[in-house]
Amino acid sequence: MSDVxxxxxTAAAVLVVVLxxxxxxxxxxxxxxxxAVGLGLATGQGVEGTLGTVTGGFGSIMAEVGLLIGFGVLMGxxxxELGAIRRLVAALLRVFGPQRLPYTFGLALATVLQSIFIDVMLVISAPLARRVAPHIGPAGTARMATAIAIGLETGIVLVVPGIGALALAGLLGVPLGQMLLLGVAVTVPTVVVSxxxxxxxxxxxxxxxRDEQPVEVPAAVAAGSPAGSPAAPTAPGGAAGDATGDLTGDAPAPGREPRLLLLFAPLLAALVLIASGALAEVAGLEHPVVLLLSDPVVALLLGVLGTSAVGRATAGRERVVCAVGRGFAESGQILLLTGVGGSLAATVEAAGLGDVLGQYFSAGTSGALAGLVLVWAIAAVLHVAVGSVxxxxxxxxxxxxxxxxxxxxAPVLVALAAGAGSLFLVHVTSNTFWLLQSLLGQTTRGTLKTCSLGVSVASVVALGFVLLLALVL
Incomplete structure (x- = not known):
């Protein structure tokens, strides 16, 4: 086939998917x-070749990130279930105060809590956001809504173990330690600036x-709220401030919940192990123990086992088993979606698109930057069309x-550029848009300002930081 x-x-195949x-x-x-099947057949790969490429691509990406996605979802x-998310939100309010809460809350959502499903996080965080909004100052509700939208969406696609970040790393062959370190390096300033x-x-x-309305929690959302996630953001004792003792205070009294740091310790330890692997690679350290423990699969497995042990000791076996069952149910479609993304990638590669597009970009700085902008633009257009980050x-x-x-x-730059582009213009086709509207008491006009404009600003800001990284890597 000719280049044209x-x-x-390929464009027609993507358009068919969108439609x-x-x-x-x-x-x-x-x-x-x-x-993927249509593209393979249309580009002359034949029935046998197409099916082999589709299944091979699926298996390849599952080998890369299948276990990682499953472990991340289980920890979340x-x-x-243990109420750790609710308590962390209350602790942030107490420690940093309402004026800094939009920044600290956005950063926490983007860097620590990205393994939690967006819908769950919205149900948990929205009541607190409404409660503290009057204390933040002018446009308090809007600022909290924007911080929540920016933090949730950027974390999912730019920071490991966010589901989108894991999928991007797997599809593009990016070491997870590198994706974690550079993803955080892009995400933190992106959230703060945005x-x-x-x-x-x-x-x-x-x-x-014109931009606010009375809060009406949809019945479906309320009914679907996970166990252990009450709407009220208060800690057990009634006051949100009580949660700060979980971070730095004395050991909990009998009958009180365990320290918050204890609940998050396994997840934080797993992320540290993954990051240490990237640092060890840079330093040329190849000790077998370091290589084993810093392997993402082993690190996240240890995180799952640690979280399970903490949960059994503090909340009981039944609640942990219930949470694990829910995690397995929730991860099914995510794994399939990631796998068929690998199928599409393999089919596109077999069609020869890489050779066609590659000749339009030189390996020089200008060509590289233009390539990253192209990656961002393609992801942005797809998001506007499909409505899913x-x-x-x-x-x-x-x-x-x-x-x-x-x-x-570097493949990590392409992954980050694609993640940044996929944030552009969250709008009325997105479930996040409507949940933010209803849970935070916004009109559609108000949600277009906080969610659509806010996340679009983050998309452009993130691209800027990715381009800066490209100049130094």
């Missing part, structure tokens, strides 16, 4: 498989009369994975 035919055929998801409401997993489900920009904008543009990031990575070797770029 390859480009047009199936958006117009016909076909499940994204099925849609991506249809797109157990922490939710929240600061939006705080300034919202102070001038927020109109409570995770799906658009995975699809963009699948399309662009074959191009990475020809760009002369």
């Amino acid at each position: 035919q390859v480009l047009l055929t 199936l998801v958006v117009r016909l409401q076909v499940n994204p997993v099925v849609s991506l498989v249809v797109g 489900a157990m922490l939710d 929240v600061a920009i939006m705080s300034a904008v919202l102070r001038r543009t927020w109109d409570p009369a 995770t799906i658009s990031a995975i699809t963009a990575a699948g399309v662009l994975a074959p191009v990475v070797p020809t760009l002369g770029l």
